[in-house]
Amino acid sequence: MLQTPRRTVSIAILLFDGVTALDAVGPYEVLARLPDATVRLVARELGVVCDGAGGLTFRPTATFESHPRPDVVLVPGGPGIEKACRNRDLLDWLAAAHRTARWTTAVCTGALLLGAAGILEGRRATTHWLAHQHLRTYGAQLTHERVVVDEPVITAAGVSAGIDMALTLAGLLAGDQIAQAIQLSLEYAPEPPYTTGSPATASPELIARVRASAQRPA
Amino acid sequence: MLQTPRRTVSIAILLFDGVTALDAVGPYEVLARLPDATVRLVARELGVVCDGAGGLTFRPTATFESHPRPDVVLVPGGPGIEKACRNRDLLDWLAAAHRTARWTTAVCTGALLLGAAGILEGRRATTHWLAHQHLRTYGAQLTHERVVVDEPVITAAGVSAGIDMALTLAGLLAGDQIAQAIQLSLEYAPEPPYTTGSPATASPELIARVRASAQRPA
Numbered sequence: 001m002l003q004t005p006r007r008t009v010s011i012a013i014l015l016f017d018g019v020t021a022l023d024a025v026g027p028y029e030v031l032a033r034l035p036d037a038t039v040r041l042v043a044r045e046l047g048v049v050c051d052g053a054g055g056l057t058f059r060p061t062a063t064f065e066s067h068p069r070p071d072v073v074l075v076p077g078g079p080g081i082e083k084a085c086r087n088r089d090l091l092d093w094l095a096a097a098h099r100t101a102r103w104t105t106a107v108c109t110g111a112l113l114l115g116a117a118g119i120l121e122g123r124r125a126t127t128h129w130l131a132h133q134h135l136r137t138y139g140a141q142l143t144h145e146r147v148v149v150d151e152p153v154i155t156a157a158g159v160s161a162g163i164d165m166a167l168t169l170a171g172l173l174a175g176d177q178i179a180q181a182i183q184l185s186l187e188y189a190p191e192p193p194y195t196t197g198s199p200a201t202a203s204p205e206l207i208a209r210v211r212a213s214a215q216r217p218a
Numbered sequence: 219m220l221q222t223p224r225r226t227v228s229i230a231i232l233l234f235d236g237v238t239a240l241d242a243v244g245p246y247e248v249l250a251r252l253p254d255a256t257v258r259l260v261a262r263e264l265g266v267v268c269d270g271a272g273g274l275t276f277r278p279t280a281t282f283e284s285h286p287r288p289d290v291v292l293v294p295g296g297p298g299i300e301k302a303c304r305n306r307d308l309l310d311w312l313a314a315a316h317r318t319a320r321w322t323t324a325v326c327t328g329a330l331l332l333g334a335a336g337i338l339e340g341r342r343a344t345t346h347w348l349a350h351q352h353l354r355t356y357g358a359q360l361t362h363e364r365v366v367v368d369e370p371v372i373t374a375a376g377v378s379a380g381i382d383m384a385l386t387l388a389g390l391l392a393g394d395q396i397a398q399a400i401q402l403s404l405e406y407a408p409e410p411p412y413t414t415g416s417p418a419t420a421s422p423e424l425i426a427r428v429r430a431s432a433q434r435p436a
Contacts, residue, residue, distance in 0.1 A: 206395075
């Protein structure tokens with residue numbers, strides 16, 4: 001008896017200089033545990049990519065040219081996002097990949113890159129709280145949720161929200177049972193030591209301090 | 219007037235082949251935001267280190283020889299931990315570094331390496347839930363908390379617990395205000411999509427499935 005071959009879902013995590021490492025690695029750790037999925041770190045070239053905090057380097061495993069049509073695109077954010085938003089090769093790859101992808105997703109200020117590529121026009125979306133005002137300039141409807149699903153686009157709030165986004169995406173790709181198993185294998189039952197993780201719960205003084213010290217959105 | 223120079227806290231995140239990327243990068247992203255701290259990725263050699271999921275490589279920024287006495291040691295876990303526990307150079311560096319460090323810390327199965335280096339004898343500690351039984355063999359007192367502080371040793375539960383641990387550590391190193399600001403800058407107000415992140419809340423069936431599919435602790 002012939003069996004229909006199971007198709008591997010190809011997932012591309014975009015890398016660029018100044019990417020926030022956790023924006024990429026949180027989702028990577030979730031999505032790499034999906035059965036029948038291949039996660040690649042995609043950049044314009046195979047050279048070394050430096051993270052936004054300056055202490056870590058990534059090595060892309062695929063290029064725009066070798067990997068033009070992933071099933072899922074994931075765009076992390078970081079201090080390098082402004083420069084990335086002016087990179088024509090990157091915007092062209094992203095816009096083209098979005099046209100054939102099942103899901104186009106962003107973490108943190110990665111949403112600004114979706115915006116610059118014309119993907120957020122008229123869509124519900126979110127981004128890092130420090131970058132909320134930028135999102136509107138791309139015609140997006142800013143939505144105050146941690147993970148915003150506006151099929152086929154998913155966006156997440158700042159940095160750590162990528163883990164919540166990736167688990168949501170895992171559920172959409174492979175079903176709740178598999179996503180629940182991944183959450184258990186990552187022992188993701190978070191207990192933040194403080195209640196200051198969102199501007200909705202942090203004090204105005206703390207918000208002002210973080211805003212002042214952020215030269216660029218994280 | 220003379221000012222006392224502020225001393226930079228040196229933080230060493232250990233790398234080894236088969237490390238779980240998020241075990242290292244979650245804490246990295248928190249600790250790299252500390253003022254007056256330098257975070258280094260330390261390995262025996264400066265060659266490339268592959269992660270446990272097989273899709274990502276790290277490049278260490280310091281070696282055991284160049285970095286023998288960090289102020290803070292952080293040991294991630296991962297599928298490579300068993301082999302790491304038999305690596306004499308690694309255990310020697312860890313045991314020596316622990317003797318002069320202010321804090322020796324572990325995420326996930328990184329605790330087993332602390333155990334193998336003789337650091338957990340008689341101490342309260344935790345690890346990934348799949349590895350609980352191994353912890354006892356090192357004379358540790360298994361403690362069912364997500365982050366266990368037994369000064370000068372801190373251990374955390376599986377994978378994602380490294381973020382909670384690093385924020386706790388940030389508070390101990392730099393004070394609550396700075397740690398709270400880091401939590402806000404990472405927008406760490408988690409909303410896991412499921413309640414299956416801990417064996418205390420997951421169903422027995424899901425626990426059995428994850429246990430069966432885990433060849434080695436994550």
